[in-house]
Amino acid sequence: MAVILGIESSCDETSAAICIDGTVVSNIITSQSIHAAYGGVVPELASRVHQQNIIPAVQQAILTAKVTKNDIDAVSFTRGPGLLGALLVGVSFAKAFALARNLPLIEVNHMQAHIIANFIEEPKPKFPFLCLTVSGGHTQIVLVKDYFHFEIIGQTLDDAAGEAMDKTSRILGLPYPGGPLIDKYARLGNSNAYHFPEPQIPGFDFSFSGLKTAFLYFVRDRMAADPGFLKNNLPDICASIEKRIATILMNKLKKAAQQYQIKEIALAGGVSANTGLRNLLQQTADENGWKAYIPAFQYCTDNAAMIAATGYYKFLKQDFVGQQTAPLARMQF
Incomplete structure (x- = not known):
């Protein structure tokens, strides 16, 4: 059994999800209302709110999936594209979590994950x-x-x-x-x-x-x-x-x-x-x-389910951060 924790923080949604053997069993999305007053996403504010939301989102994703931290086999995260400060929050958390538990780390292209969202549910x-x-x-x-x-x-x-x-x-x-x-x-x-x-x-x-x-x-x-x-x-x-x-x-x-x-x-x-x-x-x-x-509505907007699902397919290939992988140019994103 492969249990993948997915982390998404590319813009103004802080999201965490658990995928078990290709099936998404939890998908927690926390939106940021703070940007409404400015008429658009303010990058600095987004990154600060991500810092507040990331741990509660991950905890809720694990609880909803009815697994424990010990059950997780790998951590996948959004590498980009996205807002630099917002991405750094998700990347930093994913690295820390993986390092603390000696888990493989999986980087995911955000646009690739949107496409893979079509494989979360039937029909595919x-x-x-x-x-x-x-x-x-x-x-x-x-x-x-x-x-x-x-x-x-x-x-x-x-x-x-x-x-x-x-x-x-x-x-x-x-x-x-x-x-x-x-x-x-x-x-x-x-x-x-x-x-x-x-x-x-x-x-x-x-x-x-x-x-x-x-x-x-x-x-x-x-x-x-x-x-x-x-x-x-x-x-x-x-x-x-x-x-x-x-x-x-x-x-x-x-x-x-x-x-x-x-x-x-x-x-x-x-x-x-x-x-x-x-x-x-x-x-x-x-x-x-x-x-x-x-895809269902919850998998259209920015969400960690698509990051976890993409991470699962990369996990099957043993495509981890720090290992020799296929050139990114092949994906042309």
Whole structure:
């Protein structure tokens, strides 16, 4: 039996999880409300709150899993990408825990773990598959050939889809975090009420900076003509911009699936929790004969379950920190 402790602290969620033989049995996520007053994550504050939360989160994960510290066989942690100070808290704790108990240490790429989240529960994708990975900092189409062989075939040239949603919400005057609020209001609106441009980027790459600018000018001009425009039309505005972001993502994914002749399609990353995107992926899958895979909501946002699950697959390979491993370039993250 392999018991893996996972640690995640890349941004503003402190999370710990236990994975036993590939099955996640606990996943504790502690969010940080302190950032709401600043309209975004403040890195220094995030790292300080991680210091407060990391030990209680690990203790709760162990208790929930009904194991003891003595049962743990390895510790996996997020190495990056993420906020430097926040990552240091998780890395330092993982190293100390592993050293104190003479356990192997497993480093995990955060974006790889988002993709591996599709293997936490059934149904699980079959190799090879395409994964649309969308978060606040990344937007990628990844060709996944096995658990450790990833090839990025398309990515954003500027802003990520999650950042576009966050900036959109700020333009609308919504409080932080804005992405979930865009999703909430969009469920009440008409997604065809307003039309926004789709960037004409060749290949499988994305661009969202122009869309953000177009949206800013749209709001500015409508507000100049009608000061009550946002208040009276917020659900329709949210539904329309959410639909445009989702269709930009889906159009590129359809193009990639056609060229690579792949019908196993997965979604991953924080933005994969967006209801509109999840629904559009399933609709597109039905229209194109795809098998679509979407993680449960708790495995979409930053969480330690995906770190522990990835750590389990690396544990089977004996891929530990300090040992000779496959070059990171092979993963192309």
